[in-house]
Amino acid sequence: MLRFLLRRFLGAIVIVLLISAITFFLFFALPSEPALMSCGKNCTPDALAVINKNLGLDEPVPVQYWHYMTGIFTGRDFSVGHCPAPCLGYSFSNQQPVWDTIVDRFPTTLSIALGGAVVFLVVGVGIGMIAAAFRGTWIDKFFSSLSLIGNSLQIYFVGVVALAVFVSGLHWFDNPAYYPITEDPVKWFTGIIIPWLVLSIIFIANYSRMTRSQMIEQLAEDHVRTARAKGLGRRTVFFRYAWRGALTPIVTLFGIDLGSLFGGAIVTEFTFSLHGLGRLAVSSVSETDLPTLMAVMLVACTAIVVANIVVDAAYAVIDPRVRLG
Structure with a gap:
């Protein structure tokens, strides 16, 4: 395991360096003068x-x-x-240290990413498992239809509807805004809960469909049929054998999605006027601000490669058939 993690870590360094070099040199290929x-x-x-x-x-x-x-x-x-280190340079647009800007924006993106990930992972996997357990019934058809509808929606549309209904109409929540959790946990939660729910809609559809298909596939495997033949209960077979085998592709997708969200949920941040890394990346592109763009790229790239390393290492725990050489 240690050798595997070391190789993956060294490979991650190479990937980050390549992406940073490509971004840096492509920037100077633009016909502009910063x-x-x-x-x-x-x-x-x-x-x-x-x-x-x-x-x-x-x-x-x-x-x-x-x-x-x-x-x-x-x-x-x-x-x-x-x-001083870590030095990410000074912004071309406002001459402020880029590191300070990243530190200021990252908590917003972190809150959106972690909260949204918990919602879409728990709800999406739960719906998929229920649909697989009741395959062919009205329950399966109902959740499958909901997943199809959810996959057809767009965040900018659902976000506007959520604001109109829950903020302007029912007055259940205030306008979404980020408040530091260390200062007021209640305001932090109420200010970001609508972005969590809106962000998770698309992901819930993907995870429920994948979980359902993987669970159905696992329930047809030989080792699951053998467990049933031995007289094990339906719940034991479902969770101990089928569910564990279905987790591998779900964890893979989760690692990729979570790593990407750490780079900024761009549409969600723009929809709710939240100042996170995704919105910062878009503004840095429009303003031709290389230091800021490089910083966001490095954060996003590092988050993705680290998430993939964690996912690969988790395979050995999730699925005993996996062996890390």
Whole structure:
């Protein structure tokens, strides 16, 4: 297990470096001048040269990439001052440290991702298991129809309807907003519960359909039929044998989805005006803000590769047939 995790960790480092390098070099392939954003309307060549020097843009692109990556671990010196580790540079648009912006935005994204993940995993898997247990009955058809409807909906539509019904109509909740959980847990929960429910609708449909199909497949396996032939109860066969075997693809999908959500639930954040990493990524693209875009990309990429490592390591616990070499 240790050797496996070490290999996966080294591979993850390579993947993160490749993605960061591709993002960095593609940025400079764009026909734009980042320093112009800070120069203003009455920009002169001398002022532009000063800004390029202050932002570290006066060096070759490979040198800039090297300084950027080493600055994450050792800090970096700019003309405007020293940027301590972890240094992600200064924003081209507002000249603020990018690390401070990430720290400020990440709790919002973390709250959306974890809360939404709990809702869609528990509800989606639960619905799928119920549908599989009552396969062919009206219960199965009912939940299958709900999953099909849910998979056809879009977050921006459901979000507007949820705001109109639960906020403006019934007045059950205030407008969604993020409040630090350390300051007021109740306001944190009530301010983010609608985004959780709206975000989870699409995922619930996917997880319920996958769980149902996997459970039906597992219930037809030889080892499950053997367990039934031995006289084991239906509940024991269902949970101990079929459910455990069906978990592997579900955990795989969950790891990918959770890692992606840590990079920002872009549509959800825009729908409810929540300032998370997804909204920050979109604004950094529109403003041609490389340091901010790189920071969000690194956070999202790291979250995805770490989630995949955890999922791969969990296979040995979930399914005894899996052996990690």
